[in-house]
Amino acid sequence: MAEVIRHDIVIVGGGAAGLRAAISAVEANPGASVALVSKVYPMRSHTVSAEGGAAAVARDDDSLESHGFDTVKGSDFLGDQDVIQYFVEEAPKELTRLEHWGCPWSRNDDGTVATRAFGGMTTKRTWYATDKVGFHMLHSLFQHSMRFENIVRYDEQFVTKLLVEGGAVRGVASLDIREGVVRAILGRAVILATGGAGKIFPFTTNGNIKTGDGMALAYREGVPLKDMEFVQYHPTGLPGTGILITEATRGEGGHVKNKDGERFLVTRDYGVGTKAELGPRDMISRAIVQEIEAGRGLEGPYGQYAHLDLTHLGEEAINKKLPMVRELAKIYADVDPVHEPIPIRPVVHYMMGGVDTDIDGATSLPGLYAAGEVACVSLNGANRLGSNSLTECLVFGARAGKVAVDYSKGASDGNEAACAAQADEEAARLEAARSGGAGGGEKIAGLRGELNDTMESGCGVYREQASMDATVTKVAQLKQRMSDVRIEDKSKVFNTQLIAALELDNMIEVAEALAVSAAHRNESRGAHTRRDATARDDQNYLYHTLCYRDATGARLDKKDVTLGTWVPEERKY
Amino acid sequence: MSRAAHPHAMQPHRPGSTRTAPPQMPPQFPSQGRYLSYSLFGATGILYLMAGFVALRAVRALGEGPEAWAALQAQFAHPLYVAFHALSLLAVLFVGVRFFRLFPKAQPAKIGPAKPPPRPVIHAMLYVVWIAVSGGLALVLAGGIF
Amino acid sequence: MTETKKFVVTRFDPDEDETPRQQSYEVPVQPDWKVLDGLNYIKDEIDGTLSHRWSCRMAVCGSCGMMVNGKPTLTCKDRLSNYGDTLEVAPLSNFPVVRDLVIEMDGFMEKFQSVKPWIITAKEKAVEEGTNRQSPEELEHFKQFSMCINCMLCYSACPVVGNEPEFIGPAAIALGHRYNMDSRDEGARERNEVFRGEGTVFSCSYANECSEVCPKNVDPAAAVNQAKINAVLDWATSFVVPRQGQGGK
Secondary structure, rough: EEEEEEEOOOEEOOOHHHHHHHHHHHOOOOOOEEEEEEEHHHOOOOHHHHHEEEEHHHHHOHHHHHHHHHHHHHOOOOOOOOHHHHHHHHHHHHHHHHHOOOOOOEEEEOOOOOOOOOOOOOOEEHHHHHHHHHHHHHHHHHHHHHOOEEEEEEOOOEEEEEEEEEEEEEEEEEEOOOOOOOOEEEOEEEEOOOOOHHHHHHOEEEOOOOOOOHEEEEEEOOOOOOOOOOOEEEEEOOOOOOOOOOOHHOOOOOEEEEEOOOHHHHHHOOOOOOHHHHHOHHHHHHHHHHHHHHOEEEEEOOOOEEEEEEEEHOOOHHHHHHHHHHHHHHHOOOOOOOOEEEEEEEEEEEOOEEEEEOOOOEEEOOOOEEOOOOOOOOOOOOOOOOOOHHHHHHHHHHHHHHHHHHHHOOOOOOOOOHHHHHHHHHHHHHHHHHHHHHHEEEEEHHHHHHHHHHHHOOOOEEEEEHHHHHHHHHHHHHHHHHEEEEOOOOOOOOHHHHHHHHHHHHHHHHHHHHHHHHOOOOEEEEOEEEEEOOOHHHHHHOOOEEEEEEEEEEEEEEEEEEOOOOOOOOOOO | OOEEEOOOOOOOOOOOOOOOOOOOOOOOOOOHHHHHHHHHHHHHHHHHHHHHHHHHHHHHHHHHHHHHHHHHHHHHHHHHHHHHHHHHHHHHHHHHHHHHHHHHOOOOOOOOOOOOHHHHHHHHHHHHHHHHHHHHHHHHHOOOOO | OEEEEEEEEOOOOOOOOOEEEEEEEEEEEEOOEEEHHHHHHHHHHOOOOOOOOOOOOOOOOOOOOEEEEEEEEEEEOOOOOOOEEEEEEEEEOOEEEEEEOEEEHHHHHHHHHHHHOOOOOOOOOOHOOOOOOOHHHHHHHHHHHOOOOOOOOOHOOOOOHHHHHOOHHHHHHHHHHHHHOOOOOOHHHHHHHHOOOOOOHHHHHOOOOOHHHOOOOOOOHHHHHHHHHHHHHHHHHHHOOOOOOOOOO
């Protein structure tokens, strides 16, 4: 019999959004008991790797309207304007709160918080902490959360299923990674804050844990995933490892060059106008790919790449503003950016799409909420501006935490015995996989490699119908082949191979929704760029894609974009 | 292969949910790599203990009069005593140099409004003071002053 | 022509093994690989039963600390070219071992939490009041100590941690000290009590190994020894002025 643990709300994921939601919940309701369930200890969450900064209006020469418009335009007019309005209003408050909680924002000489320029932003509004903003934000949030006794952490617990009963979510079934047992962790509301799914692609800034777990959990229970086709390629990742070289390098004046040393974002027309290196990410990524296709890329052991040149910034400026970039380049690319340009290429970084939520973070399943990269609220539409997503985690994590805990006051516990029975079924399923998997014919790494390859070829920076359709077919095949996956590790204790197989399951679900959504959108908008449909088509495609899972695979639907003050116009910079 | 650490090293107060293998000391401890310097640093305590007893003997001899003192001086000329004193001098130098390296970074960033000088300056000042005080004491013992 | 290196890896499955044992693997390696790449190759291609923690692979999440040839190192940062034909990979020393290269972390989490690593103020500041002013100089006071990624290599290297279970340890003390040094914090009195308590900072006997192995140049030895002075000053001033607690800030 699975052990049953009860709390008021359960949060899955311990990164910026999850921690912020937990803090928000206990501040809104000091008596509430909050379970924070994460497959890693919270300071390992992938928030930690964000480098550049978090955006919020801070200067007198800035305005909420400007931040709002930049975001709407950056989203290629697919972002919901009510969401964006709320976001820009709350952003300064959230970053201020974080400052009160100890976040070491970099400062101006007068002691006020410093801001830097960032892609697609009209003015400087990106708050930063040298070039380790995610690290500092995550640690500040995590350490602040430790003061609340009623945030109870369940570390290294892998949620394998949402427990749905009587038409609402009642909790989660969670595999204790250390013990190998499954428990039912019940709460009258569940908030997903599990991040994105970059690991379905071969070249990504994302760490090993970004496997789309929360998206898959919701998808399996019939909750739609929204705008999955929009995948952000960050223009400057290291070739091979995919390690992130922050946009702040460009914010501080770095230049992107081809093999001839030409600043092609300035000399050629790639749509970024005078913003040059500070154009939006989708445009810069496309530009780099086009330069490489035109034969002006540099050759390397991990494929072709371009150069990010910081040499003109000087050693002092680099050490002061970009010290981690210098370290990363030296350790992972054998290059000292003070003296040589850094090799870079576009790599998958962020998923604009995710679990469909409203502005409260509520999904179509009563009691289920989502916030952060896992959710699609939609703040970012078809393309995200850099430094908006860390603030997004705070703003919508805070809102979801409050709304969820309010909801939990009036909600019912549901049928606890039925939930425990579901957890027992999960336990049996996992037990069977663990003890019976040694004879499987498919290697986890092999299937994962094939998944990566097909996502890269079909759903890369430039797409076309034939290759997207091929990817849809391939992903369906991979899903079938997963039933024969080989799990050699029979141990109950800390079985990371079983976890890898479960993560691969989740990745395939997410890949399915992504590929199917991409294959249907017959226009180019934001990060979804097609060679065979190069224009944006507001007439036919100004809507959010919804992807539902059903018995035969995936089923698509549409959701209206909430327009507002800003009317869609041509997206030129 | 390393030796066992304390059986409860880094153990949470509530025992873990699965059986664990006991913690091991770092393999190079106590006598390899930089741990050798650390172990010697600690071991100099033995020399100081012994020097303490020697000092007590000297005090007793002083109290018993000039003949007792002269007899003690004669004993100190024995090669074993000379070796002991030479070793003690080396130990003091070793501890001094090792500790001086740590001292600058152990200073608080400020006490009230007062900030310390830059670390290399503190480091240099320690040697200046050490040599000055040692020189002063040597002069006193040699009868040069007082 | 790929080079091959031998990885001699500590294995331990509490359900199967009485004590940890070693297992060897021949791994074809690339010139720019880190130790972690070799371990991942073993897991993906040779022996799927190997368990180890890792995530970011860019030396910022702190998951992948292990002993390589007897020294604690961050395996995602440590180049394979630093080593010869054979590497011994073992779990971090001074920690109980859960499985293979995975160590028990909850002891660390307890010490970490015990230093109250959050901003303590008498009165909570309202959002409407805006951010605190903090000069770049004030930020520099504690910045270095805020860089800790909780990789626990310092705990592995510290001889006192292995001998005194109650010692709070380098990273936790450095973190407490970071908050004591933050101009926005008013909680130094409370933390200094913890520093003088059961896990006392005075257990530190100047090995300096923590700072030698720290991959982020946090210099915990500096923090611990500064904390000693502050803890004493705080104790002394508490007799003279009972309500002050700022110590040698």
